[in-house]
Amino acid sequence: MHEIALVQDLMDTAVQEVGRAGLTGRIVRLKLSVGRLSCASSEALRFAFDVLSPGTCAEGASLEIDEVDGLCRCRACGSTRPSSDLLASCAECGSPDIVLEGGRDLVLTSIDVEDS
């Protein structure tokens, strides 16, 4: 359940960014992009957010999670496609010699702040 630590970091980052933008209103929506290879589960993130947000300026905010794939690149034929399957073979030529890039990050992409 390291999603608790992730959501704590997410909320700290959000508060910091709101302050940096010179805003003071409540946070009403957070958008999060979650790589499918990030070892974080969206469901557990939502649960952690429900537990941690009450009493903060993000209380009641909606958490929008966009799950994103990595990019699978074939070293044999050079083709690329979105994928999160580390064990897959190339869909074009069948070669098992693939590399998966990205898809590992958790990124806070946008914050909606109530107009005050």
Added chain:
Amino acid sequence: MEIIVAKKILNANDQIAQANRARFDASRVLAVNLLGSPGAGKTTLLEAVLPGLAKTRKIAVVEGDLATSRDAERIEAIGVPSMQINTAGGCHLDANMVSRAIGTFELDSLDLVVIENVGNLVCTAGFDLGEHLRVVVLSVTEGDDKIEKYPPMFQKADALVLSKMDLLPHTNFQVERMRENLQRLSSQARLFPLSVQTGDGIDAFVDWLESAMRRDRRDR
């Protein structure tokens, strides 16, 4: 009003990990992150290899567990200084915990720091601690499908120790199947099948660690 941010979460961890790595580098210490399930044989492996290495190298161990200082005591018992971190329910070590732990060591006097992570094949894979090498321990009693089920853990490994090989005849573990899956991951991991019970395969792993320490000294 919407603020567009694009801020990476866990960036704080990555930054502290980089700082840890810089501290290891400045002191010419090789740092190893030792990972695997609970009971895979991580502490037992350290008990088997560290006494020999400690004859010529200065070593310290960081032990991560939810509770108890049992593993740190096991390491102290073989004459190697160790520091226990209790994560109090946390499922992984993070760079900040390791930063505090290595603050208690005289890093300049050390050659090798081994960080035994919390037993877990999932969460620990996502946290850089500032290590140079990742060693994953998988025991033959866990089944040969673990690479397929937990690929991120194995993909980033520099070495895979296949432990408890003495028990292989009592299991349905197929080493070939596991080796194929490791290849399918395009993993760079070196495979070390070994048994602490019989001593088979230990030397090859020790040689690998020794050469990593030599390489580490040359590079900096």
